[in-house]
Amino acid sequence: MSIYDTLNKEQREAVFHTDGPVLILAGAGSGKTRVLTHRIAYLIEKCQVNPWNIMAITFTNKAAGEMRERVDDLVGYGSESIWVATFHSTCVRILRRYADRIGFDNNFTIYDTDDQKTIMKEVCKKLQIDTKMLKERTILGAISSAKDELVSPVEYDLNSIGDFTKQKISKAYMEYQAVLRKNNAMDFDDLIVKTIELFKNCPDVLAQYQEKFQYIMVDEYQDTNTAQFELIRLLAGAYRNLCVVGDDDQSIYKFRGANIRNILDFEKVYADAFVVKLEQNYRSTSNVLDAANSVIRNNIGRKEKALWTDKEEGSRIHFRQFDYAYEEAEYIAFDVAKKKRELICDYKECAVLFRTNAQARILEEQFVKAGIPYDVVGGVNFYSRKEIKDLLAYLKTIDNGKDDVAVKRIINVPKRGIGATTIVRVQEYADSRNISFYDALREADQIMTIGKSASKLKPFVDMIKVFRSKLEFYGLEELLKDIIETTGYVAQLEADDDQEAKARIENIDELISKVVSYEEEHEEASLSEFLEEVALVADIDGINKDNNKVLLMTLHSSKGLEFPHVYLAGMEDGIFPSYMTVTAEDPAEVEEERRLAYVGITRAKEDLTLSCAKQRMIRGETQYNPVSRFVREIPEGLLDNKLPASKRWNVEEYEDTSYERVAFKQKPYAGASSLNDRKQNNAYQSITKPKAVLAKPATSAVVKPFIAKQNHFSDMAGISKGAPSMDGALSYGEGDRVKHIKFGEGTVRAIAKGPKDYQVTIEFDAYGQKIMLAAFAKLEKVE
DNA sequence: CGTACTAGTCTTTTT
DNA sequence: GACTAGTACG
Numbered sequence: 001m002s003i004y005d006t007l008n009k010e011q012r013e014a015v016f017h018t019d020g021p022v023l024i025l026a027g028a029g030s031g032k033t034r035v036l037t038h039r040i041a042y043l044i045e046k047c048q049v050n051p052w053n054i055m056a057i058t059f060t061n062k063a064a065g066e067m068r069e070r071v072d073d074l075v076g077y078g079s080e081s082i083w084v085a086t087f088h089s090t091c092v093r094i095l096r097r098y099a100d101r102i103g104f105d106n107n108f109t110i111y112d113t114d115d116q117k118t119i120m121k122e123v124c125k126k127l128q129i130d131t132k133m134l135k136e137r138t139i140l141g142a143i144s145s146a147k148d149e150l151v152s153p154v155e156y157d158l159n160s161i162g163d164f165t166k167q168k169i170s171k172a173y174m175e176y177q178a179v180l181r182k183n184n185a186m187d188f189d190d191l192i193v194k195t196i197e198l199f200k201n202c203p204d205v206l207a208q209y210q211e212k213f214q215y216i217m218v219d220e221y222q223d224t225n226t227a228q229f230e231l232i233r234l235l236a237g238a239y240r241n242l243c244v245v246g247d248d249d250q251s252i253y254k255f256r257g258a259n260i261r262n263i264l265d266f267e268k269v270y271a272d273a274f275v276v277k278l279e280q281n282y283r284s285t286s287n288v289l290d291a292a293n294s295v296i297r298n299n300i301g302r303k304e305k306a307l308w309t310d311k312e313e314g315s316r317i318h319f320r321q322f323d324y325a326y327e328e329a330e331y332i333a334f335d336v337a338k339k340k341r342e343l344i345c346d347y348k349e350c351a352v353l354f355r356t357n358a359q360a361r362i363l364e365e366q367f368v369k370a371g372i373p374y375d376v377v378g379g380v381n382f383y384s385r386k387e388i389k390d391l392l393a394y395l396k397t398i399d400n401g402k403d404d405v406a407v408k409r410i411i412n413v414p415k416r417g418i419g420a421t422t423i424v425r426v427q428e429y430a431d432s433r434n435i436s437f438y439d440a441l442r443e444a445d446q447i448m449t450i451g452k453s454a455s456k457l458k459p460f461v462d463m464i465k466v467f468r469s470k471l472e473f474y475g476l477e478e479l480l481k482d483i484i485e486t487t488g489y490v491a492q493l494e495a496d497d498d499q500e501a502k503a504r505i506e507n508i509d510e511l512i513s514k515v516v517s518y519e520e521e522h523e524e525a526s527l528s529e530f531l532e533e534v535a536l537v538a539d540i541d542g543i544n545k546d547n548n549k550v551l552l553m554t555l556h557s558s559k560g561l562e563f564p565h566v567y568l569a570g571m572e573d574g575i576f577p578s579y580m581t582v583t584a585e586d587p588a589e590v591e592e593e594r595r596l597a598y599v600g601i602t603r604a605k606e607d608l609t610l611s612c613a614k615q616r617m618i619r620g621e622t623q624y625n626p627v628s629r630f631v632r633e634i635p636e637g638l639l640d641n642k643l644p645a646s647k648r649w650n651v652e653e654y655e656d657t658s659y660e661r662v663a664f665k666q667k668p669y670a671g672a673s674s675l676n677d678r679k680q681n682n683a684y685q686s687i688t689k690p691k692a693v694l695a696k697p698a699t700s701a702v703v704k705p706f707i708a709k710q711n712h713f714s715d716m717a718g719i720s721k722g723a724p725s726m727d728g729a730l731s732y733g734e735g736d737r738v739k740h741i742k743f744g745e746g747t748v749r750a751i752a753k754g755p756k757d758y759q760v761t762i763e764f765d766a767y768g769q770k771i772m773l774a775a776f777a778k779l780e781k782v783e
Numbered sequence: 784c785g786t787a788c789t790a791g792t793c794t795t796t797t798t
Numbered sequence: 799g800a801c802t803a804g805t806a807c808g
Binding site: 361617619620621 | 800
């Protein structure tokens with residue numbers, strides 16, 4: 001029996017069709033990663049393709065690593081020579097070799113969003129653009145979109161005739177690119193754009209890569225943008241063995257330039273494309289899948305498909321509405337605790353998904369309170385924390401003296417008594433000589449305008465010089481530690497001795513260990529390569545499967561993952577779909593949100609919980625939001641609870657009125673820490689809703705979380721009447737044989753009546769004795 | 784030049 | 799609410 005026998009008919013077709021353009025339309029959970037890995041294995045094993053000639057583009061580094069691992073398991077050799085990478089890291093690898101062919105140094109730096117903003121600020125100042133009227137981020141957004149569409153500054157300028165704002169942006173775009181070039185830097189979008197530029201300007205380089213990448217596969221194809229497609233088209237130009245995998249229903253990155261036409265029009269660009277549809281879902285129970293299908297069905301303009309499963313029905317979708325957001329978070333935390341305690345699942349099998357990063361905080365609070373281990377994916381990226389950016393700026397300065405942004409960031413960090421005026425003067429000098437900021441520093445004694453401040457600059461330049469000379473025989477770890485030591489960076493933090501400084505020192509320690517493990521993984525670790533890897537990590541790359549922790553993340557981050565137990569929190573119109581899209585005039589905006597809902601629902605393998613709150617605080621504003629339309633799109637029969645009759649909170653009719661948010665601004669509490677704020681906040685709520693005081697969690701909750709809270713929840717839920725029957729007679733008695741969804745069959749040993757529910761002791765055939773609550777265990781009598 | 788406070792903005796999602 | 803940039807003052 002071969003490894004390919006485990007595939008279904010369509011999957012096999014996709015695997016065996018190796019030559020020419022192939023489009024695989026892969027529904028959620030239809031085994032597309034399996035297909036890709038088996039396809040690679042097949043190419044190597046059966047078609048004698050050299051692994052070196054295979055390229056697979058994935059969306060994240062994490063996905064790339066997993067793919068390599070799985071190919072390794074299948075083939076057992078050669079997987080390390082396959083080029084598996086994200087678009088961005090692919091481009092960096094190419095540009096590191098050939099950037100000099102398009103006027104950059106090969107050790108160019110990569111600018112992140114912060115750096116971009118710094119540059120844009122300077123640009124606006126120089127061009128006298130009023131940033132009150134036209135914000136930096138607006139301009140940067142416009143530039144980014146232009147780059148996604150491969151619109152050069154010159155083309156943008158041509159398109160801006162007659163439009164005042166566009167003309168301003170055009171000037172800024174032009175100047176911004178000039179500054180980047182001068183700094184020997186590229187932003188994220190440039191990595192793609194410049195690689196295309198390289199290929200177009202240097203046919204010999206393109207030909208070389210075309211020859212190398214004879215078989216190309218692209219995952220998550222629905223989220224590629226115009227520039228990325230062009231890159232792929234160029235690379236596949238010679239051999240045309242291009243296989244793309246995607247699902248138009250999971251296209252959720254339009255805001256980042258993803259062009260859904262790439263997947264919808266693939267067959268037009270490649271008329272001879274072989275198309276396969278993977279429609280069997282292997283991931284979810286039929287209830288989960290039905291819910292997902294019934295939501296996505298409301299989108300128009302999608303490729304019709306019929307995702308099906310032969311899996312069992314599974315439990316119904318849980319739906320809970322709460323009065324307050326913290327009650328929702330508390331419920332989720334205790335529900336996870338309960339599942340863990342009852343051995344229904346482990347922490348790492350649970351994930352909580354939400355629309356915006358800001359929603360993580362309230363969940364975190366409740367998870368801490370309940371003593372449940374968790375990880376938050378995303379939020380503030382590790383590498384964009386101040387202390388980390390400072391130290392990286394030292395490394396960047398040592399690596400690339402042309403990176404003015406890095407040099408200016410650290411010239412007075414830690415404090416060296418070098419102020420804004422001095423920096424401006426040095427910059428003026430640099431501009432007049434057309435040299436970099438750092439080179440100007442080296443000539444500090446020549447700069448007449450700075451007077452005696454020049455003496456403060458010399459030690460800085462000398463220090464960088466020493467670091468550079470040490471680089472020859474230093475490892476990265478030694479270099480970083482030397483920087484920390486010489487600059488006294490940590491020493492200063494230690495002197496501060498407060499909570500925040502402690503956290504910063506911890507982060508720095510983590511950076512050191514990241515450097516160490518990087519050196520362990522890469523034999524000849526260079527500074528440039530380390531900085532490059534650091535610039536391109538996604539939040540999701542950092543998560544570790546082996547940690548037994550609940551994962552908290554945005555719906556976007558959850559793409560490509562799956563979990564037995566999934567909670568979708570904040571299912572409210574105005575949150576999800578977001579207020580922006582609900583009020584947008586373009587209905588396509590809500591469709592994108594609906595695809596996001598589809599992605600979220602289809603992450604669940606067995607158990608899905610949708611929850612929402614009537615009242616929630618967003619940006620210091622209390623909002624009252626109705627239940628999400630996406631919940632309403634799920635047939636009621638699939639839900640375990642009824643939805644509130646009124647589709648709007650505090651307004652009678654829903655359909656015939658346009659969306660309207662009820663909100664009021666709260667008074668800020670001066671000088672309160674965040675924890676105190678929250679307490680005061682509850683107190684404030686209790687004035688309007690006295691019930692909230694009763695619902696306030698007891699401190700003892702930490703020790704025995706669920707038992708203490710058990711009855712409390714059914715009261716708290718806004719719709720307790722629809723909750724699973726807790727006081728009805730049981731359909732089984734002592735001695736009966738029963739069946740549990742996870743533990744299989746067993747014999748009931750004892751039934752004890754609790755205040756609102758029965759505690760049932762069951763002797764499972766395969767798992768031994770367990771005590772469960774009847775309402776949640778959902779035991780079925782076996783005749 | 785450095786600090787401490789204030790006002791304004793933000794958030795929808797990210798390589 | 800949280801964060802940041804800008805400003806007034808020492």
